[in-house]
Amino acid sequence: MIRAMAAVLLxxxxxxxxxxxxxxxxxxxxxxxxxxxxxxxxxxxxRGAVPGGVTGFVVGLVTDVLPPAAHVMGQYALVFCVVGFLxxxxxxxxxxxxxxxxxxxVLAAPLLAAGVGGLIGDPRAGWGALLRVWPSLVMYNLVxxxxxxxxxxxxxxxxxxxxxxxxxxxxxxRRV
Amino acid sequence: MRDTRRARFVLGVLLVVSLVLITxxxxxxxxxxxxxxxxxxGSLFGVAERAGTELVRPVADFARxxxxxxxxxxxxxxxRAENARLRRDLAVATLxxxxxxxxxxxxxxxxxxxxxxxxAQVIARRGVPGFEDAVEIDAGSADGVRAEMTVLNGDGLVxxxxxxxxxxxxxxxxxxxxxxxxxxxxxxxxxxVVNGLxxxxxxxxxxxxxxxxxxxxxxxxxxxxxxxxxxxxxxxxVPVGTIERVEATPGELxxxxxxxxxxxxxxxxVVGVVVAAPRRDPRDAMLPPRPARPPAPAPKPPAPAPRxxxxxPSAAPSARAGTPDGTxxxxxxxxxxxxxxxxxxxxxxxxxx
Numbered sequence: 025m026i027r028a029m030a031a032v033l034l035x036x037x038x039x040x041x042x043x044x045x046x047x048x049x050x051x052x053x054x055x056x057x058x059x060x061x062x063x064x065x066x067x068x069x070x071r072g073a074v075p076g077g078v079t080g081f082v083v084g085l086v087t088d089v090l091p092p093a094a095h096v097m098g099q100y101a102l103v104f105c106v107v108g109f110l111x112x113x114x115x116x117x118x119x120x121x122x123x124x125x126x127x128x129x130v131l132a133a134p135l136l137a138a139g140v141g142g143l144i145g146d147p148r149a150g151w152g153a154l155l156r157v158w159p160s161l162v163m164y165n166l167v168x169x170x171x172x173x174x175x176x177x178x179x180x181x182x183x184x185x186x187x188x189x190x191x192x193x194x195x196x197x198r199r200v
Numbered sequence: 201m202r203d204t205r206r207a208r209f210v211l212g213v214l215l216v217v218s219l220v221l222i223t224x225x226x227x228x229x230x231x232x233x234x235x236x237x238x239x240x241x242g243s244l245f246g247v248a249e250r251a252g253t254e255l256v257r258p259v260a261d262f263a264r265x266x267x268x269x270x271x272x273x274x275x276x277x278x279x280r281a282e283n284a285r286l287r288r289d290l291a292v293a294t295l296x297x298x299x300x301x302x303x304x305x306x307x308x309x310x311x312x313x314x315x316x317x318x319x320a321q322v323i324a325r326r327g328v329p330g331f332e333d334a335v336e337i338d339a340g341s342a343d344g345v346r347a348e349m350t351v352l353n354g355d356g357l358v359x360x361x362x363x364x365x366x367x368x369x370x371x372x373x374x375x376x377x378x379x380x381x382x383x384x385x386x387x388x389x390x391x392x393v394v395n396g397l398x399x400x401x402x403x404x405x406x407x408x409x410x411x412x413x414x415x416x417x418x419x420x421x422x423x424x425x426x427x428x429x430x431x432x433x434x435x436x437x438v439p440v441g442t443i444e445r446v447e448a449t450p451g452e453l454x455x456x457x458x459x460x461x462x463x464x465x466x467x468x469x470v471v472g473v474v475v476a477a478p479r480r481d482p483r484d485a486m487l488p489p490r491p492a493r494p495p496a497p498a499p500k501p502p503a504p505a506p507r508x509x510x511x512x513p514s515a516a517p518s519a520r521a522g523t524p525d526g527t528x529x530x531x532x533x534x535x536x537x538x539x540x541x542x543x544x545x546x547x548x549x550x551x552x553x
Contacts, residue, residue, distance in 0.1 A: 036248070039245075040245065040248050040249055040252050040324075041252070043249060043324040043325060043326065043336070044249050044252040044253050044256060044323065044324045044325075045252070045256055045260075047324075047325040047326060048260075048322075048324075048325045050466040050467065073207045073211075074206070074207045074210050074211075077207075077210060077211050077214055078210065078214065081214045081217070081218065084218070085218075085221075086241070088221075089234075089237055089238050089241035089242075090241065090245055091238075091241065091242040091245055091246055091249070091324065091336045091363075091365070091368060091370050092324060092325070092326050092334040092335055092336040092362075092363075092370035092371065093238070093326070093334070093370065094326070094332050094334045094362050094363075094370060094372055094376075095332060096222050096225045096226045097221050097222070097224075097225040097232070097234045097237075097238075098217075098218040098219070098220075098221030098222040098225060099218075099222060101214075101217075101218040101221065102215065102218035102219065102222065105211070105214045105215065105218060106211075106215070109207075109211045109214075113207070140222075144222060144226050146378070147377060147378045148332055148376065148377045148378050148398060150377070150398075153377065153397075153398045157398075
């Protein structure tokens with residue numbers, strides 16, 4: 025119960041930090057990190073497909089009403105729901121390759137958002153504009169993801185173990 | 201297997217729900233069913249965003265101070281030079297205090313656009329992760345702000361209000377690609393449309409499309425807003441930007457230029473919402489004084505020693521500010537106010553850059 029309330033408060037805090045601080049930083053390249061997307065991706069990685077999809081939907085719905093919003097309601101609910109579900113499913117199927125999953129999700133999420141915007145005729149979601157901002161968006165999000173991974177592995181007290189490989193011919197050391 | 205099936209079912213339900221939401225909201229975009237929801241969320245998050253901004257502001261100011269240190273050094277030098285020049289001008293001005301008072305009152309009068317403005321602070325921003333350029337300001341319907349009102353700051357046009365909550369309201373910026381504002385070239389009546397270019401321009405350029413293909417566009421000309429009916433959503437006469445380059449579009453019906461906005465959209469802080477438009481269009485009166493022609497090495501005004509030496513008034517600034525009675529100071533006849541006036545006009549032109 026306490027954990028759930030803490031998670032809700034953390035989500036709200038991330039959204040407010042995103043619109044009050046991160047989006048107002050004049051970062052080079054035109055893009056900026058999307059903390060909300062990274063939060064959904066990390067949650068889905070930890071919890072799996074269904075919680076990831078549901079959380080993505082709820083978070084997206086709140087993002088749609090978060091002021092200042094000038095887009096159609098439900099747009100980000102759709103995007104984050106799909107992203108959360110797919111990331112969670114990938115984490116269930118291939119639990120070892122979470123870094124690859126995050127990279128793919130970060131690459132695909134802006135394209136998905138632009139695609140949904142384009143489907144409903146949003147004039148802001150042109151491909152030319154998107155492709156110019158896309159590299160910097162992906163880069164900033166990957167930096168955030170790397171920081172998150174580092175923080176989790178650093179503070180959870182659990183070093184990433186390298187399993188002993190039965191090599192047969194020579195004794196493999198644990199912890200290279 | 202059953203788990204996968206359940207997962208697919210959940211995903212399907214969520215997708216259908218979001219598609220239904222999108223459809224409902226898209227079809228009734230102006231009087232949407234979700235306006236109460238948005239209003240409630242606006243009140244709730246508006247308070248939180250306001251508190252967050254208050255917390256963060258000192259840190260942000262400090263970071264900006266550190267980042268702007270090299271430029272601050274340069275500005276201190278510039279200000280020092282300007283200070284010396286102003287002090288000299290002051291000495292000149294004391295000679296003819298009455299004329300100075302008259303001139304400054306006239307300048308003040310012409311500078312007044314006659315708008316009634318509610319001041320507000322930017323408390324949150326939507327940036328690239330949403331493809332829209334919108335900010336939240338801390339003035340709402342309690343302060344008299346309504347939807348479709350013009351927003352400006354000390355430099356020029358900022359955008360328009362799209363939604364006014366009780367305490368906060370959302371403003372779509374001029375750089376948003378979906379926003380379009382009527383605009384007019386300074387001086388003549390070439391009318392066009394200003395569009396934003398979105399995040400890849402980083403708020404540094406906007407597109408100005410002139411409706412007349414034979415219009416004479418040149419870099420350095422300035423744009424003011426054209427105004428809409430009853431001043432909604434844009435009032436007339438607000439400075440928009442300076443044309444930076446003109447695109448060659450042979451054979452097209454419109455001409456396209458890219459302009460640098462007067463407003464620095466990356467560092468918006470205090471803005472004003474126009475709650476009542478002036479009765480008359482202020483035309484070009486609100487434009488800042490034109491910078492001296494070659495901007496970097498400003499031609500030094502002649503040393504103050506030979507005071508009665510007549511200086512031909514430099515073209516633009518003194519034509520606007522220096523000769524209120526329309527008599528260009530005749531070169532060669534050392535009338536006492538002649539050089540005095542042209543000097544002041546020149547300094548007036550350089551304060552702005």
